[in-house]
Amino acid sequence: MISEKMTKELNNQVNAELYSAYLYLAMSACATDMDFNGAANWFFLQMQEEMTHAQKIYDYICSQGNRVELEAIEKPPAQFESLKKMFEETLAHEKKVTSLINGLADLALEEKDHATSNFLQWFVDEQVEEEESVNDILAQLKLAGDQGPGLYMLDKSLSERVFTAEEE
Numbered sequence: 825m826i827s828e829k830m831t832k833e834l835n836n837q838v839n840a841e842l843y844s845a846y847l848y849l850a851m852s853a854c855a856t857d858m859d860f861n862g863a864a865n866w867f868f869l870q871m872q873e874e875m876t877h878a879q880k881i882y883d884y885i886c887s888q889g890n891r892v893e894l895e896a897i898e899k900p901p902a903q904f905e906s907l908k909k910m911f912e913e914t915l916a917h918e919k920k921v922t923s924l925i926n927g928l929a930d931l932a933l934e935e936k937d938h939a940t941s942n943f944l945q946w947f948v949d950e951q952v953e954e955e956e957s958v959n960d961i962l963a964q965l966k967l968a969g970d971q972g973p974g975l976y977m978l979d980k981s982l983s984e985r986v987f988t989a990e991e992e
Contacts, residue, residue, distance in 0.1 A: 826940055831890040833928055834881055834940075839895045840924055841878035845871045847900040847917060851910050860907055862983030866961075867910070869987045876989065877947070884943055907975070908965045915958045922951040 826834070852867035885892050904910045925947045932941035961982070968974030 826885075826888045826890060826937060827935055830928075830931060830935060830937060830940055831885060831888075833931055834885050835893050835895075837924060837928060838878050838881045838885070838892060839897065840921065841874050841881065842894075843897050843900070844917065844921060845874035845878065846897050848874060848914075850900040850902055851904065851914070854902065854904050855907065855910065858907065860979050860982075862979035862981065863907055863910070866982040866985050869985050870914075872987050877950070880946075884940075888939075906970065907979075908962070908970065911958055911962050911965060915955065915962060918951065918954045918958055922955065925951050 848867045848871040852864045852871060855861075855864035855867055882892050901913075904913065925944065929941065929944045929948055931937075932944055961978075964978050964981075965975075968978045
């Protein structure tokens with residue numbers, strides 16, 4: 825069984841992951857409105873991924889005999905000035921999530937909660953991948969510019985992303 829403090833913080837993370845999903849769904853809608861259908865696909869799949877993250881933490885809390893408590897989810901922004909701005913916001917958001925995950929990992933170590941520490945390692949590794957992926961897209965956006973064939977090709981490549989359920 826995990827501590828009350830750890831349970832509270834994991835519940836906060838479930839809600840943070842649900843906000844992430846909500847944010848990426850809003851970005852998908854905005855990208856669709858801007859006719860970036862590839863980016864809309866990328867953000868929609870990112871939303872699905874964040875939902876699986878929330879579910880993993882939810883399941884872990886329950887498996888430890890504790891209760892999940894959901895909070896209201898803040899409304900995300902609905903408009904973004906450009907595709908580049910959306911991915912810059914994505915990187916900033918993922919860095920915030922990385923900080924939250926690292927805080928949970930620190931708490932698990934502090935409490936000598938080896939089971940939770942082990943559980944959280946997957947999320948630590950996942951955040952490295954998340955930030956790297958967005959950094960790669962931002963580098964491509966820098967090369968492509970704000971309009972023209974490069975941006976079209978990048979959007980086309982973003983449409984090739986597919987959702988795969990993540991391994992436990």
